[in-house]
Amino acid sequence: MNIVIVGPGAVGSLWACKLHQAGHSVSLWGTQTSQQWKLAIDDLPETVFAYNQQQDLINADLLLVTVKAWQVKAALTPLLRDISKDAILLFMHNGMGAVDEIAELISAYPTVIATTTHGALKTCAHHVKHTGVGQTQLGAYNSKGEQCTFLVDVFNHALPSVSWNPDIQHALWNKLAINCAINPLTAIHQCLNGTLAEERFRPTLNAIIGELVAVMKSEQIPVEQNQLITTVNNVIQATSTNKSSMHQDIFYHRQTEIDFITGYLVRKAQQHNINVPTNIELYKQIKLLEQNGKHHD
Incomplete structure (x- = not known):
């Protein structure tokens, strides 16, 4: 899949590296001015990711949004004009209510909510440590999101264990x-x-x-x-x-x-x-x- 990680902090960087290792085309979107960004996980060598490339947004099958809850609206709104209506939006952050604030803006997109107990720590801008093995649950936010159960296999292949929760x-x-x-x-x-x-x-x-x-x-x-x-x-x-x-x-x-x-x-x-x-x-x-x-x- 073509996946854009919006907000490559600790959790975003963890999934970027794991999804890349699983063979997906992963790029990053964030607040830096670079066009590429190096990331290393644990003791593995660095990977170079494309960064803030508009074409990657246009081609995206999935946006994994891992900014903090209070950043969701400001981070996602400017990107929507470039994203295909078939692209899946997957939100993974602490807290509740952030997606509700933009529900009308994203009603056309298949939307999924995730919660994870994996531990991740950014030791510096270009390195992330996987500090604790956990579980990830995915669930539909809207009716189109209910068609996205296949994401369990995509994410489970990258970083197990992942399950679909109809009562997310x-x-x-x-x-x-x-x-x-x-x-x-x-x-x-x-x-x-x-x-x-x-x-x-x-x-x-x-x-x-x-x-x-x-x-x-x-x-x-x-x-x-x-x-x-x-x-x-x-x-x-x-x-x-x-x-x-x-x-x-x-x-x-x-x-x-x-x-x-x-x-x-x-x-x-x-x-x-x-x-x-x-x-x-x-x-x-x-x-x-x-x-x-x-x-x-």
Whole structure:
């Protein structure tokens, strides 16, 4: 396939290298002014990818959009005039709500949403490390997207394991719940994920999860409170030495994805008239840290 990766950060670079190794024609689209871009994964030699080439957009069978949630609209909108209406749009990012913002713009395109638990780390502009093996789930965003189940084979051949989830919203909500629990707290306290296993965080985590469960049930997402607490605790243990993306964004004075994680939860809670004071407080604290451009322990 002719594949354009829009936003070759850590996850985008990981998939660019893996899809290239699997024999696809992969090019990159990003914010640099280059016409080509070198990328190496792990200990393998560098590959040279075409970069920001209009002809690659015109020829694309698939756009894999891996920018951060708050960048989706600005990154994709200018590209649409060059993309064939048969090209598939596949979005892979943390949080929810970003694709909803452009739903009308992309209604003509087959659109798929993905969530992945693979770990990737950009050690420099031209090198990515595959830091953790995970699973990827794909699911249709619109009716045309339902015709794209073959993408499971394409992606599974490049980086297993990949599955098609007809209830992708369930998977996205479960990922959102984990992010709501872990990301803001680790960003505010500038701590590793594993620190959240300490007893002092338990009341806050339980409050976050209680509010999540109320909203998820109103959104018709099957969820059970004790099970979600267990899931969050398992992720905290499994990723105990990791720094969350929001931790890193606050540390480096970058914009976070809070509006598409906790912010999305808060907006949904308001629609259902559900009170979520713990999550609102965390949201406000992150927005304050973003504005101040500084972090405190």
